[in-house]
Amino acid sequence: MNTVITINQLTRCFNGTKAVDQLSLEVHAGEIFGFLGHNGAGKTTTVRLLNGVIEATSGSMRVLGLDPQVDGPALRARTGVLTETPSMDERLTAWDNLSIYADLYGVPRADVRQRIEELLTEFDLADRAHERVGGYSKGMKQRLALARALLHKPELIFLDEATSGLDPISAHHVDELIERMARRENRTVFLTTHNLVEAQKLCDRVAVLEHGRLVALGTPAELTRQYVHRLDVEIEVSEGQIPVAQGVLRSLPEMVLGEPARTNGALVVTINRHESIPDVLACLVQNDIRVYRLASQEANLEQVYFTLHEEKEGVQ
Numbered sequence: 001m002n003t004v005i006t007i008n009q010l011t012r013c014f015n016g017t018k019a020v021d022q023l024s025l026e027v028h029a030g031e032i033f034g035f036l037g038h039n040g041a042g043k044t045t046t047v048r049l050l051n052g053v054i055e056a057t058s059g060s061m062r063v064l065g066l067d068p069q070v071d072g073p074a075l076r077a078r079t080g081v082l083t084e085t086p087s088m089d090e091r092l093t094a095w096d097n098l099s100i101y102a103d104l105y106g107v108p109r110a111d112v113r114q115r116i117e118e119l120l121t122e123f124d125l126a127d128r129a130h131e132r133v134g135g136y137s138k139g140m141k142q143r144l145a146l147a148r149a150l151l152h153k154p155e156l157i158f159l160d161e162a163t164s165g166l167d168p169i170s171a172h173h174v175d176e177l178i179e180r181m182a183r184r185e186n187r188t189v190f191l192t193t194h195n196l197v198e199a200q201k202l203c204d205r206v207a208v209l210e211h212g213r214l215v216a217l218g219t220p221a222e223l224t225r226q227y228v229h230r231l232d233v234e235i236e237v238s239e240g241q242i243p244v245a246q247g248v249l250r251s252l253p254e255m256v257l258g259e260p261a262r263t264n265g266a267l268v269v270t271i272n273r274h275e276s277i278p279d280v281l282a283c284l285v286q287n288d289i290r291v292y293r294l295a296s297q298e299a300n301l302e303q304v305y306f307t308l309h310e311e312k313e314g315v316q
């Protein structure tokens, strides 16, 4: 597996406070890597470090085989970055903004026109291409900034909250574009987001940062197995057997937490862990309960995130 980013014990302080604290991780070629964490966790600082925009206090990193602190310009020719607050020249048109950056990124002159047209169409800005960016809405500016980050077809793309401020359809479109870049074009995407549903859907692996420190790293499935222990299960039994089934479930307090609730002709119970599901089912069957359906709610990254937060805060 090709490693595109290697971070080793990376630390960055601002005024004596560690914004990034002993961070170590690797990102592989072609993966969509999600970087999650609360406001001020150190996500943007990490993105800036990886692009050589700011220097590390200690530790080391390699990005596309280069040291961002030494080879910043060479690196930035191969990476695309959507910063958290992208700036455009608001007096110029979208087309002119892209054309200036195409020059800066060294897009071959002969390809510039076609590339800009492609991107403006991709981001649904073609019919407003010759208007000044100052008159654009927030989401239109964000889409233009995304187009700019992709002008030179970078092999590694950093997206710092790419879909923030986008309407649901545009956000969905950007998610599809991210998937296409990674899955079909084998480009690597490093993204930060507060949208855990989006992260769950898109990311091959995610890292969770708390106060600059890495607190979890893995695929969404690995993290849900590791951190989400309780799960809600819906059990459908025949109407007449509901009271008996409730009694059986109540007699399993080590596996069934709380009171079995009745909803829409089924019972909903909270089970302590995934592995208990067959045991609970076996107990019901042994007690002559006829089970018609058993459906467990799939754990998600949002639950992982809240569990990590609760562990940190010492909440039970």
Ligand SMILES: Nc1ncnc2c1ncn2[C@@H]1O[C@H](COP(=O)(O)OP(=O)(O)OP(=O)(O)O)[C@@H](O)[C@H]1O
Residues within 6 Å of the ligand: 014, 015, 019, 037, 038, 039, 040, 041, 042, 043, 044, 045, 046, 084
């Ligand atoms: N240039 C700077 N000067 C001083 N402090 C900074 C600077 N840049 C970042 N910090 C501090 O570093 C910490 C991490 O900030 P960072 O912007 O990396 O967080 P983040 O995870 O991107 O948060 P958000 O989700 O709000 O974007 C914060 O406490 C922030 O105040």
Ligand SMILES: [Mg+2]
Residues within 6 Å of the ligand: 043, 044, 045, 084, 160
């Ligand atoms: Mg940020």
